[in-house]
Amino acid sequence: MLTVRKRRQSPKQRHRDIYCSMLIKLAVVLLMAVICQGEKLFYKPRMIKVLPSNEIEPQKKPDFCNKLDCPEYKVIESSSGYELREYTATHWVSTALAGIDYSKASSEMFMKLFAYIQGKNAKKEKIAMTAPVLIRLIPGQGPACESNFTMSFFMSNKVADPPAPTDSTVTLKSAPTFRAYVRQFGGYYRKIEDWIKEAQELIKSINDPSKYHTEFYFTAGYDSPFRIFNRHNEIWFISK
Incomplete structure (x- = not known):
């Protein structure tokens, strides 16, 4: 019967994991904001040419x-x-x-x-x-x-x-x-x-x-x- 011991994380590793998790959550929030705003962020008005x-x-x-x-x-x-x-x-x-x-x-x-x-x-x-x-x-x-x-x-x-x-x-x-x-x-x-x-x-x-x-x-x-x-x-x- 094998037992697997969990490796303890150092304080530095824990801080790094928390930071990465926060970055991922921020990226998701920004992506949802882009989707909700939709075309308002990316729409470029069509150039209008005036003809005689x-x-x-x-x-x-x-x-x-x-x-x-x-x-x-x-x-x-x-x-x-x-x-x-x-x-x-x-x-x-x-x-x-x-x-x-x-x-x-x-x-x-x-x-x-x-x-x-x-x-x-x-x-x-x-x-x-x-x-x-x-x-x-x-x-x-x-x-x-x-x-x-x-x-x-x-x-x-x-x-x-x-x-x-x-x-x-x-x-x-x-x-x-x-x-x-x-x-x-x-x-x-x-x-x-x-x-x-x-x-x-x-x-x-x-x-x-x-x-x-x-x-x-x-x-x-x-x-x-x-x-x-x-x-x-x-x-x-x-x-x-």
């Missing part, structure tokens, strides 16, 4: 669409704080909800639209995911008042005849050509307060509320919730 009006061409599919189909647009005007885009006529599948909690409403609406593209439709047809996930927000009269949310998935031109939804709360909609003032930014945005801050920055950049509709605005997300870095989000104000 006679050189404006339709925009190629942006990298932030992540190889998903997304609406075509061209940049009409740009500055350090926004782009004015012109979108071609588009088709969308939408659902609406009233509530106070933006995150909860977003999750509920997303699941309804995701079910539609996964086959909960008249043709039981699966449809590829697109970008962005667009939410129209009509703010309530106060922080304790309900806001009205409408989430929409873009219907790609590859879907020539979108199937009718079987859920009565899901509808197909068409949008004519429109222009939008767009602010771009990175990071995770789940709370309405975070989106409001970005909307306020867009208001400052445009500096003229007569140019856009003030009674509502859109949030646009382009990434899976599992994506940690290089996330892309937008705020849209629809031009008058």
Whole structure:
């Protein structure tokens, strides 16, 4: 029968082990902080090139669409704080909800639209995911008042005849050509307060509320919730 005697550590070794353990814990804390802050630490704003009006061409599919189909647009005007885009006529599948909690409403609406593209439709047809996930927000009269949310998935031109939804709360909609003032930014945005801050920055950049509709605005997300870095989000104000 063999017995193993534990080797006693010297005070110097114990201090060294404690120090190493503290360094490991600190590294873990810093890593979690980076993940929580996400793109805010690493996002680099896309450089905007201003073109004369006679050189404006339709925009190629942006990298932030992540190889998903997304609406075509061209940049009409740009500055350090926004782009004015012109979108071609588009088709969308939408659902609406009233509530106070933006995150909860977003999750509920997303699941309804995701079910539609996964086959909960008249043709039981699966449809590829697109970008962005667009939410129209009509703010309530106060922080304790309900806001009205409408989430929409873009219907790609590859879907020539979108199937009718079987859920009565899901509808197909068409949008004519429109222009939008767009602010771009990175990071995770789940709370309405975070989106409001970005909307306020867009208001400052445009500096003229007569140019856009003030009674509502859109949030646009382009990434899976599992994506940690290089996330892309937008705020849209629809031009008058």
